[in-house]
Amino acid sequence: MVLTERELNEIFAHAGEAYPEEACGIVIGKPGDSNTNLVRRCGNLANQYHEDDPIRYPRDARTAYIMDPRDLLRVQSEADAKGFEFVLLYHSHPDHEAYFSETDRELALFDGEPMWPQLRYLVVSVKNGKVSYFKVFGWDSITKQFAEPSAAFQLNDQPLFQSLLRE
Numbered sequence: 324m325v326l327t328e329r330e331l332n333e334i335f336a337h338a339g340e341a342y343p344e345e346a347c348g349i350v351i352g353k354p355g356d357s358n359t360n361l362v363r364r365c366g367n368l369a370n371q372y373h374e375d376d377p378i379r380y381p382r383d384a385r386t387a388y389i390m391d392p393r394d395l396l397r398v399q400s401e402a403d404a405k406g407f408e409f410v411l412l413y414h415s416h417p418d419h420e421a422y423f424s425e426t427d428r429e430l431a432l433f434d435g436e437p438m439w440p441q442l443r444y445l446v447v448s449v450k451n452g453k454v455s456y457f458k459v460f461g462w463d464s465i466t467k468q469f470a471e472p473s474a475a476f477q478l479n480d481q482p483l484f485q486s487l488l489r490e
């Protein structure tokens with residue numbers, strides 16, 4: 324997977340703007356050509372779901388995200404029209420670490436298997452409104468877990484940043 328600093332900056336801007344709520348979105352692009360990558364923000368409906376049914380949806384947008392299905396469809400149509408694929412899903416953890424939570428796992432799996440096995444998930448930790456660091460997770464078909472395909476990388480560490488993003 325290749326992500327450029329441009330996409331990361333767009334994701335970080337979104338995460339910062341959404342704070343103290345979780346931001347979520349999708350990166351689409353032509354497989355193997357990171358220059359085509361596009362970041363698409365999606366609405367987070369967690370507050371709405373929580374207000375409508377707090378028993379079933381105990382978390383609001385500060386600790387959960389529910390991607391607006393209309394945005395998901397819109398991005399899917401755009402990807403289809405351009406011959407693009409989903410490259411990565413991202414969301415933020417306001418004032419929490421960048422880990423892949425049990426809820427994140429449930430959202431990504433259907434019947435114990437990933438809905439999109441090739442898809443990478445980026446989780447960005449935002450503390451006090453500022454992006455702190457991020458991690459990328461992918462499905463490991465052997466351990467049946469979402470694991471970090473590479474070590475955590477910090478911002479502003481250019482060589483590390485470049486090499487770890489190019490797998």
Ligand SMILES: [Zn+2]
Nearest residue numbers: 414416424427
């Ligand atoms: Zn999460």
